[in-house]
Amino acid sequence: MEISHSSSTNPIIFFSILILLFINCSARHHQTSDHEHSGELKTTSNFQLPNINPGITKICHDTDYFDVCVSSIAPLLKGREGTSDIPSVLQIAIQAATDKTKDALAELERIASDSGSSKQLKSTLNDCRDSYNDALENFQSALDALPSRDVGTMNSMLSACVTDFGDCDDFLDGFEVSLPDINRKLTQMTSNCLAISSLLN
Template identity: 45%
Template sequence: MAGAKLTKHALSVAKNVTEEPGVKPELLPVLKECIRSYETAVHNYQDAVNAFPRRDTGTMNSMFSAVIIDIGDCEDAVSGHAFESPLSSIGTRLTHMTSNCLAIVSLLD
């Protein structure tokens, strides 16, 4: 649940950054890509959480792995531009948390 909460926070940060005055127009498509990535990550986390009571480890593995990819997609979009992403530190923390979730799921088998 902590990972799902942090994912929602990252999505909120991404949305807020796009609304800040003075945001460079060339960064808007990048930030919108991050918003899409984190929206998908929120759904993937929810699907993983919903699969837990059923002990559906296949779904949990797939959804948690997809979250890591979603975060990476945002980071990849940002990496080609010369600006400090406010999502990088959150993305790193979230990737570690999600990796821990994957490790826990492997213990359920």
Template identity: 45%
Template sequence: MDSNRYLAPTIYSLISITIFITIAQAICVPIGSSRSDPAPTPKPSYTLSQDSDGSPLKDITGKIGDLLHSAIANNPLTGNLDPALMKMCNATDNQELCITELVPLLNGKNDADSVIRMAVKAASDYTNLALMEAEKLAADPSISSRLAGIFTDCKDSYSDALDNFQEALQSLPAKDSGTMGSMLSAAITDFSDIDDFLEGYTTTLPEYNAKLVKLTSNCINVTSEVLLARIFAATTQFP
């Protein structure tokens, strides 16, 4: 997905909003004081403020320029993001999450193995946070023994997911994309199992799981993108 697809609507919206606000602020429209005030309402006066050079549009265009510069610099899908990393993240189901979670971990690296490793690390780190939350919930003395047992099952599933992430990383040096995909899919199943355990209960864990499924799906997407790129590179070597 091309980043311009996101940038163009932003630019058009900023232009429209800026022109509207600037003209609205420049128009003086006095309003009558109250319904009981018999004094006549003054006739509205419409005056565009002008710069010293007599051009009322100079201020408008200046504001538009400032806003456009800010929009381009702060757009999460543009800016100084490496094109190779952009391509990989655009291949995922959750592009913005891919960028925000991976960029801080990569430290400028953009090779395929580093991106896959850091994508799995991001999912693993967040799984550890969910596991700590499950441990805290299970240790709450005010809950029933049944609910404590459910939280214990949740802890086991999070631990299984961490094992699956570890096995996925172990298959990376051999470029065993089949095993990696299977392990990542198994982790998603672990998170779905936890949601099933907690059906009918109100806890914070489903919120963790929703993000974990997105993070893990991104891992699968990136792995698939890398595999396709390698297959294409191999086939183009032969006539």
């Protein structure tokens, strides 16, 4: 009877050990994953960090899109390499998003002037044009509120920009054009602006 009892419990012990090993491996995997996605490593493996002020990279680490933050700000630092205070970095980030919105408008006009674009698409582009122009006004209002550190107004204006880009995406649903990809980048850039503005408090 004792031999029979032992042979019946061995498989249970074996499978229990397997389950414990699986849980242990799974926990280690999640720890590694959490480290890779922590605020310390908000960058992709192939992203080459530009040679810019460490103060700016520190600010960008407080955003959701570190790569986008650094890569969009770096080109506008010519002559201002020593800049690292939050208001100045926010001003540059908003200017970068403004410039990118103007690029989106230029791409929109290129698509609209393409003889291969349908009438329906061209009509839809009019709605996106309004969204982009509205976003440009909102970015300017955010910049106007920066000297007085009116964070409430800046957040309202920047959030309105995110809505503008989302509206354009909704208008273009079903059309095969490049603008949604640009809108995704614009949304990330604006999200970063919101994150940096919160550091003013």
